[in-house]
Amino acid sequence: MGIGSVSQPNTSFGKDARSGGFHPVARWKKAMTPRALQEVESVIGETLLSLGYALGGAPVAESAPARFQRMRSLYEWYFGTKLVLKTKTPFGRWFASRELELASMRSESSTNALLSARAPVRVLQIGNYPPPMCGWAIQLKLVTEELRRRGHVCEVLKINEGRQIKSPEYVDVQSGPDYLIKIWLYSLRGYQLNVHVNGMSKKGYWLAMAAAVTGRFLNQPALVTFHGGLSQDFFPRHDRSLAHHAFKALFRLAGKVACDSEPIRQAIVQYGVPAENVQSIATFSPQYLQFAQVELPPAVEAFLARYPRVLLSYVSFRPEYRLDVLREGMRRYREQDPEAGFIWLGFPDKEVPAAEQFVANWPADERASLLLLGNLNHDQFLTLLTRCFVYLRTPACDGVAASVLESLALGIPVVASENGRRPAGVVTYDDPSGADMADKLRFVRERYSDVKSGLAFEMNDDNVGRMADWLAGISLAEASESTVAVQ
Secondary structure (H helix, E strand, O other): OOOOOOOOOOOOHHHHHHHOOOOOOOOHHHHOOHHHHHHHHHHHHHHHHHOOOOOOOOOOOOOOOHHHHHHHHHHHHHHHHHHHHHHHOOOHHHHOOOOOOOHHHOOOOOOOHHHHHHOOOEEEEEEOOOOOOOHHHHHHHHHHHHHHHOOOEEEEEEOOOOOOOOEOOEEOOOOHHHHHHHHHHHHHOOOEEEEEEOOOOHHHHHHHHHHHHHHHHOOOOOEEEEOOOOOOOOOOOOOOOHHHHHHHHHHHHOOEEEEOOHHHHHHHHOOOOOHHHEEEOOOOOHHHHOOOOOOOOHHHHHHHHHOOEEEEEEOOOOHHHOHHHHHHHHHHHHHHOOOEEEEEEOOOHHHHHHHHHHHOOOOHHHHHOEEEOOOOOHHHHHHHHHOOOEEEEOOOOOOOOHHHHHHHHOOOOEEEEOOOOOOOOOEEEOOOOHHHHHHHHHHHHHOHHHHHHOOOOOOOOOHHHHHHHHHOOOOHHHHHHHHHHHO
16 A cells, blocks of 8 residues: 555556446455454554444454554654754655655555556665775666666665775765764665675675665665675585575565576575565676776886786686785796786775785795786776786685676687686686685687687677666566567
8 A cells, every 4th residue: 555646546446437437445354365464453443433434344352463563653753853954954855755755665566566666766775885896786786876867766875995085976884873874864765675685795795784684674675786606615505504594584575676687586486585575687888998098107117018818807806806816827837928917806904914915925026927906997908908918816705797798799818717607718727725725717718719709699688778677676577578569
């Protein structure tokens, strides 16, 4: 049940009147199932009797269900607070919206569900946002731009490095309490929470759980976008571990969950989540390849000029990137190809000192063959990628990485750890074997033309658009019908 408005009345009077069956008195008695009738009258039965209406269902001995009592209390609190803020304080415009109802109170099964999906929505995306640039940040930025292009209202609550820096492009987060306050305030203003999370970070999990609990408390379950593959530290776990129960709680508290492939979707469903609540939407999209060739920093240009073959890795100073294994593979490969150079790219500012310390005591020739970089923007990254010999990917927990697909689409051979989900054309090595990594790099160098000729990669699906549809409440089937109609 929802509360109507002038533009979108929550009524079927017009339809009934046109059909000649317009009988508005006590319509609830005929329109509801016996169970629904009993539940509704348990909540408002006394009011109906006081107004002279006879009840349509059997007398209810017990009190109203707890969920209705919570909803009623929430309605009273919400409207009372909103009225005070609007009439007694200068902050009313922050909390008042064109819709009378708390956005969370709409029922997806109501007759207005389709119209609500078509109308502009308000979304608060909670996740990584550039800078620094990473796969998550690229997706979040592109989806945000797409939602705004369509006329929706989309804000970003930045939770990665640089979150305390204020910017008009995103909402800053100064501390844990500040995060909680902001997700509550945005929820009360009718924003749909969409939190991004993976199975590797405990901190990220608790940020997602806070959003999920907030959404449930305000009767508007949060949307969860789940990243990563099937080899993460805490996912999937189908045992009695704490990690299993933790993610089971998160997935079931969420209203809906999106992931980037069908195998991950099946793994999430095994947590007891209804299959219809989990949607597989690939991350990569043609928009990822829209970039401008730019001039690279002088140190990068000098390094590219010094080594005829440069191998690029996007890494971070975290265990899943296996820097020890990467170093071993590099050392073994350079024994066969001493003219090869390596670039490690992607370290956030806070990790650069640790990375520099990690390589400080390497032998001089080994250290000279490596260029450490922090983070580049997307144009710089793709410009650098097009000028490299091979893209080398070490994490096995990442599933289908956007950088791997970007490399394939740009015709750059990829050597990556085997995780069971690498796209066709990727040359994989056994994880975590530095020796096998070196063997596969040597294989690519010896058969470079053949490997490049096998990199036919086409990407036509607008997955950024599909994700925007999902966030706007439009089913993929419905979006497909709309696309066909437009065409």
